[in-house]
Amino acid sequence: MKKSKWNGHACPICVVGVLHDGNKTVTQEYKGHPYQAKVRGAFCDKCDEAILVYDAIEEAAWLAFRDQVDRQAASELESIRKRLKLTQAQAAKLAGGGKMHFPAMSAGRPSR
C-alpha cells in the first residue's frame, strides 16, 4: 500500500503525536442499527484523531446499509398499517402526531 502524505507527520490536532497509516474498524449507527465501517487513513499515536482517506467502495457500502435500514423500516410500518387496516393517511397521522398525545392520555384523564 502506498504511504499517505500524512504518514510520519506531526498530528495537526494535538501536535505532540505522530500520524501513522493504518486501518481501523469503527462502529457507526444509523437509526439504532450498528454498522461496522472499515476506515483507512493516518492515525495519531497520541490522541484519537485521524485523517481518513476517502474510500468510494466503503462509502457505497455505508449508503447501501442506510437504504436497507430505511427499506426495512418502511416495510415494517407498511405491515403494521395493513394489520391495523389503516389507510396510508391514517397511518401517517399516527406516526406523525402520536407521540405528542400518548403521555397526556396515560397520565390520567384529559384536563378539561
Ligand SMILES: [Zn+2]
Ligand atoms: Zn494527535
